Amino acid sequence: MKCPYCGSDDSKVVDSRPTDDKIRRRRECIRCRTRFTTYEIVEMPLLMVEKRDGTFEPFNRSKLINGIFSAIKKRPVTIDQVSQIADHIENHYANALKTVARSSDIGGMVLKKLKEIDSISYIRFASVYRDFTDIESFVAAISELDENKKISENAEKGVRQED
Ligand SMILES: [Zn+2]
Numbered sequence: 112m113k114c115p116y117c118g119s120d121d122s123k124v125v126d127s128r129p130t131d132d133k134i135r136r137r138r139e140c141i142r143c144r145t146r147f148t149t150y151e152i153v154e155m156p157l158l159m160v161e162k163r164d165g166t167f168e169p170f171n172r173s174k175l176i177n178g179i180f181s182a183i184k185k186r187p188v189t190i191d192q193v194s195q196i197a198d199h200i201e202n203h204y205a206n207a208l209k210t211v212a213r214s215s216d217i218g219g220m221v222l223k224k225l226k227e228i229d230s231i232s233y234i235r236f237a238s239v240y241r242d243f244t245d246i247e248s249f250v251a252a253i254s255e256l257d258e259n260k261k262i263s264e265n266a267e268k269g270v271r272q273e274d
Pocket residue numbers: 114115116117118119140141142143144145
């Protein structure tokens with residue numbers, strides 16, 4: 112950031128404050144000591160979602176959250192937990208610098224998180240997201256869950272035996 116008065120590249124930030132969608136910074140030129148203001152704009156990368164039918168739509172956080180909310184109805188899952196799942200997914204794609212996400216991958220990540228939080232919500236979300244068309248796939252999801260329960264129960268027993 113060049114000083115508008117002397118052209119020096121050296122400046123320090125003396126104050127930062129966020130406004131609606133920008134950050135306003137007061138800078139001081141190291142060379143001539145003059146203060147000037149810069150604005151920083153936060154750029155959110157556009158993430159496109161490829162749906163199962165091969166069409167694309169822009170990633171929509173509210174839509175994702177609505178989908179999760181329909182699965183957690185009357186379950187002990189907090190708004191914070193839902194918002195953390197959405198953060199996790201957004202950060203995953205932003206950090207990977209990906210601009211396209213498959214809807215099935217997003218659904219898979221939600222499932223993985225819900226499985227850790229609440230098994231009923233997990234099954235509800237799975238039944239919508241996986242579009243259980245046959246009874247086998249539904250049973251498969253349930254037994255997958257049972258399998259995990261056994262593993263964690265055994266792990267707990269293991270801990271107790273060590274006591
Ligand atoms: Zn200067």
